[in-house]
Amino acid sequence: MQEQTTFSIRLKELRSSLNMTQVQFANHVGTNQVTLSSYETGATNPSLEIVKEIATKCNVSIDWLCGLSNKKNLNNEYSTYYDVLKDFVQLCSVKYDDGSKNLVTASIVNSSDNIHFIVKNDDIFNSFFTNWLKMYNLLQENVINSEIYTQWLEGELSRYNNHPINGVPFW
Helix, strand or coil: CCCHHHHHHHHHHHHHHCCCHHHHHHHHHHHHHHHHHHHCCCCCCCHHHHHHHHHHCCCCCCCHHHCCCCEEEEECCCEEHHHHHHHHHHHHHHCCCCCEEECCCCCCCCCCCCCCCCCCHHHHHHHHHHHHHHHHHHHHHHEEEEEHHHHHHHHHCCCCCECCCCCEEEC
């Protein structure tokens, strides 16, 4: 049995998310079912031209297909909580000035000095950010190191990778 690669796993995930059989997906991307099956099992690797064709026709990032990124969509569309949460964490982690101050401060306190994001009552978003603030503060206070923080963040975000957003939770 061949070892599956990130590409083979994500290719199968992509095909499944489109609710296509191997035959349908193979026809969609311009190959045949036997070849597609060998890609999905990791028995063979496609050419760059085939990878580009899959990415283009399915509107996904080549980086995502190959495991270099977890950002699946090319059009910066937010379709999962993972997409939204990762970008918010990145935004709240941006430093400016001397590198010690955050550009955006995430807090649950009302203040006229800060920009506030208004989020609908969304349990997933609110729960994630409550936990994230605790971990981020521990990192800032040097209670935990960046390796522990990054490992926690990746694990926590991965829980939402295939969790669709039903509507946009932001006003």
